[in-house]
Amino acid sequence: MFKLFKKKLLFFWGILIVMLSQSLPLVNGTYVNASSVTSFVGVIDYVSGYSVRVYQNNGTVMQPTTKMLLDGTTWKVFDTSIVNGIEYYNLGGNQWVQSKFIKNFVAPKWDGQSYLTIGYEAGYGIAVYKDAGSSSVVPGKTLKNGTTWKVLSQKNVNGTPWYQLGSNQWVNGKYTLFGKVSSSSVKLSVPYHSQYVPVFAPWGCASTAMAMLVEYEGPTVDLRYAQDHLPMYPTPGGQKGNVYTGVGFGYVINSTALTKYAQNWNTNVRNITGSSVNTIKNLVLxxxxxxxxxFSSYQKLPGDQRRNHCKVIVGYDNGNFLIHDPLYYSSSDRSGSGGTRSIGYYNGYDNGAIYWSSTSKLTNEYAGSAISIK
Structure with missing residues (x-):
C-alpha cells in the first residue's frame, strides 16, 4: 500500500515539475520566474534607418529569425522573459525582441497650429512612409493633392524635411507646404502687378498673377519675358489664345503647367489644386x-461659369480674404472701374484691384484650381 502511495506521489511531483518547466524561462540552462510586465505600446529605439532582430523562443534558447523591425516603428508588448541573462519582450505570437531596443511610446501631440498641405499635382496624391527617410510605404495609403493634415513632429533627413502625421506615418516635405497658423488675421507682403501696365497684356492674367506669387519670396519677374514665353496650346496645359491681342483665345494656362512655368523663377511654387477654402485660409494665415x-469682371454671369481668370489671395481677417486682381491699370483702381463699364452691368466681380472678399463669395467663385509657394 505504501509503495503504491509513493508511486502516485512521485507521479504528481513529475507532472508539477513539467508544468513549472513549461511556464518559466531559462537562465543559463535553468528555468526561472519571468519578470512581470503590464502590456504597453513600445517603439523600436535603435538607429534611424536601421532595424533590430526578431527572435523565436524554442523552449530553451531564443532563436534569431530573418524578420527585422525598423527603428521608430511601434509595437504592442505583451510579456517579458529573461533568457541567458538577456531580457526579451514578446510582441505577440512567438515574436521576441531584446528589451533594450524598445522604449515606451509616447505619442506626440498636435500643437494646435502646425498644418501640412499636399502640393504635388492636380488629381494625384503622395505616398505615406513608415519612417522619415524610409523607402517602406504604408500599403494602400496616399494623401490626395490639396488636402490638409495636422503635423505632429518633423525630422530632417539629408537636408529634406519629413513630417509625422501619425504613428508610423511620415511624408516627404518636398511635395508639401508647411506652416503654423499663429494668428487669425494677416496681410502678406505680396506686390501688386497689373496686366495692363507696364506690359499691355489683356489676356495675360496668369503670367501677371504668377509674378505676384513668385515675387513674394523670390526674384523680380520680367513681365514682358513672362508673357512672351508663357506655355501655349498645343503644349499640354498651355494657354489657348494670344495674351496681347486675344486672337484665338479659349482658356488660360492650367494650374499644372503654370506651376512648372513658375518654378523657372522659384522652385518652391507648388500646385495645391483640390484645396478647400478652409485649407486656403490656413495657408494664407x-x-x-x-x-x-x-471669375473676371468681364464675364457674362451666371451663364459663363469658366474660371478663366487668375488672382492672388494675400491676406485674411474675420472671414474675409484680401485679393489682388491684376485686371486693372493701377493698384488704386476701385470697384466698378473695370469690366462693368464694358459689359454694361455689374457681374459681382468688378471689385477693384485690391479688395476684400467674403468666405461665401470666394466659395462660390473658387472651383478648386490653385497654386501656392512654400
Missing amino acids: SGHPVLYYG
Missing part, C-alpha cells in the same frame, strides 16, 4: 499666398 482661378 501660415504665410503662403495663394493664386487661384476664378
